[in-house]
Amino acid sequence: MLRDFEVELSVGPGGLCQLLNEAYNRKMDITVRGFSGYNSRWMLPMLEQILAKRTARAHLPTVRLLALWLGPNDAAHPGEPQHVPRAEFAANLRAAVRMVRDPASAWHAPGTRVLLLTPPPVHVAQWVGFLSVAGQPAPRETTDRDFDGMKAYAEAVREVGMREGVPVVDVWSVLWEAAGRREEGLADIFLDGLHMKPVGYKLVYDAFIATILEHYPEIHYDNLPMAYPYWCDIIGKDHMQLLQHSSATTL
């Protein structure tokens, strides 16, 4: 999955990718391509390198699911270095989706399902607190993001999903509901107003899995075979024959 933020936190204990690794262990590799601070404009040329072209794909494992989670950096205020106008953000997401969906694309991958995730809401007061101490490229006393702006970019993701026929994990709504629809309620979910604590990631994970179950049930972890048999099922059998045919990906 490609994400533009929280890369370190997501692979940490209780992070989204750690939870996915656990759920899909021995069934499907979870490959993180997350780049803290990146926006959709920078993502596009990277995606062209990260995804294999059709011509190279015969030798590579199938990418069964491409999950794209962007927005929090694009939604920075106009004038801020990460800002990307909403319309361009939506166009970049559409371009990413069509990279694998469009038969004319050099990266066309009919075997690759696509999923979009909306950015989370932002807790501005908490975020300003963080920026005043650890803001990049330099600490600052004013916010570079606002609640309504992030909400608008979440809506942009939903619109792209609807237009392109791609399922959307509505992280924004899930977290906003969990916060009791109060910005103060987000403080329990976020570390710093924008990046999540494990409790927040668990909400995202649950929504992610629910979306897979609804739209791509064939790749829900309960519906995927385990690579190689359970060891007790090898006892007393011809292990050379049993271990010949498996879905373990070649490295």
Added chain:
Amino acid sequence: MLRDFEVELSVGPGGLCQLLNEAYNRKMDITVRGFSGYNSRWMLPMLEQILAKRTARAHLPTVRLLALWLGPNDAAHPGEPQHVPRAEFAANLRAAVRMVRDPASAWHAPGTRVLLLTPPPVHVAQWVGFLSVAGQPAPRETTDRDFDGMKAYAEAVREVGMREGVPVVDVWSVLWEAAGRREEGLADIFLDGLHMKPVGYKLVYDAFIATILEHYPEIHYDNLPMAYPYWCDIIGKDHMQLLQHSSATTL
């Protein structure tokens, strides 16, 4: 890395693979091929499928490190279904190492470093407690592994490492020292006498990284470049040029 046990726990919060994922995020993919309950005899035909043959490798990412962690199942008592005699265990490990090291091997991979890990000590009393409740294939009141047996298989791994010139992460010794060289001390490290708590995994992780630093410093996480620049280094630059050359693996 290939492991024969604790696969679910190792990708869980605080597990070895979760810790490695975090350390190597954006630098090197950590791919787990762990199969709970498996021994070295079953591992060999699987390794032939999991590793790519020379002829296919041009299209695949380089496996920079192959870490093999086996022994706890091989060390089950003679007559138990997972048991593999010590001499055969050592031969299987040598065969696995030579699969990538031997120029005559179809899987020869001169770019792949190899690492061996010794099995941990076993806390028999704790393990029997686990077996009496959740033993597989059925609960039982007697142990299927013993302290001296596990120690002997750890020694076998060290011998293979010495003979083949492969660095060894001596998990057995690290945990035994941490337990104050008392079997009772292992109870703080293990969940059930054989599988580790996060505190145990952290000890393994530290030893793993120390071994890499000593023998393969070029792949220590501090010495690997981050895929794609830090976002602040893109500001005001030609992002199309900056984002063209990177080490992010093609999927």
